[in-house]
Amino acid sequence: MQAEFDLGRWAAQWRKPMLRFARLHLQPDEEAEDAVQDTLLAAAAMDVSRLQQQDPRPYLFGVLRHKITDRLRQKYRPEVSLSTGFEDDLDATLFQADGHWVPDMVPAVWVNPEVHLQSDQFFRVVDVCVNQLPAKPARVFSMKELLECEAEEICATLGLTKTDYWQCMSRARKQIQLCLDQKWFNGEGR
Amino acid sequence: MRCKEYIFRLTSGQLAESGLGVKLAARYHCLLCPRCRRFTRNNRQLDKLLDGYRQHLKQPDQQP
Numbered sequence: 001m002q003a004e005f006d007l008g009r010w011a012a013q014w015r016k017p018m019l020r021f022a023r024l025h026l027q028p029d030e031e032a033e034d035a036v037q038d039t040l041l042a043a044a045a046m047d048v049s050r051l052q053q054q055d056p057r058p059y060l061f062g063v064l065r066h067k068i069t070d071r072l073r074q075k076y077r078p079e080v081s082l083s084t085g086f087e088d089d090l091d092a093t094l095f096q097a098d099g100h101w102v103p104d105m106v107p108a109v110w111v112n113p114e115v116h117l118q119s120d121q122f123f124r125v126v127d128v129c130v131n132q133l134p135a136k137p138a139r140v141f142s143m144k145e146l147l148e149c150e151a152e153e154i155c156a157t158l159g160l161t162k163t164d165y166w167q168c169m170s171r172a173r174k175q176i177q178l179c180l181d182q183k184w185f186n187g188e189g190r
Numbered sequence: 191m192r193c194k195e196y197i198f199r200l201t202s203g204q205l206a207e208s209g210l211g212v213k214l215a216a217r218y219h220c221l222l223c224p225r226c227r228r229f230t231r232n233n234r235q236l237d238k239l240l241d242g243y244r245q246h247l248k249q250p251d252q253q254p
Contacts, residue, residue: 012251014250014251091194101193101226146243166198166202166203
């Protein structure tokens with residue numbers, strides 16, 4: 001006889017990873033909690049047999065993504081947009097005045113980086129690197145790389161020009177590569 | 191194209207949206223610049239690592 005589906009236990013199993021995901025994009029905590037709660041309520045309204053039979057992640061995180069972007073869109077309405085200029089001070093560290101690299105600033109090539117995806121410690125280092133990003137690039141980066149939004153949606157939600165978007169993405173990806181290199185691949189983390 | 195411009199175009203995503211002329215100039219720069227080649231290789235790997243990170247964030251909580 002098939003065991004009765006425990007919706008409460010199922011929701012508890014998924015609440016923590018969803019909350020961890022939502023907190024990357026929404027502050028304060030109450031906003032993240034609300035988005036997760038709305039998502040779980042939507043799931044609870046579904047046919048229970050569907051929840052039991054398939055991997056719920058595409059549905060849960062798909063709905064959560066919409067809840068998050070809805071809240072971001074409300075928060076960053078045009079009159080409170082992020083479109084003040086962003087100065088990338090990192091470039092002054094990486095490049096000489098003539099546009100060439102400062103010697104020794106380029107990370108060494110990462111060897112077999114995918115093997116590190118088995119390591120929880122590696123993911124903790126990624127968490128640190130992502131959380132060290134300046135606020136504006138962090139917002140753009142998380143929408144692009146974690147929420148998988150397109151550039152146009154990010155610009156519309158956060159009230160950015162395409163130039164702002166490019167500057168933020170560039171800063172984020174440069175800093176994260178340097179951070180992972182320093183804290184994991186060629187530095188202190190291993 | 192200098193390193194700073196190349197790295198900006200690469201990391202911003204602008205390079206992927208550029209016309210043939212810019213892409214050829216970028217490719218030529220990368221052929222000549224070992225530092226930018228290194229950074230580019232790692233940038234490609236970063237895409238895979240971020241994909242893994244995204245999946246890791248969605249793992250269910252195993253604790254009862």
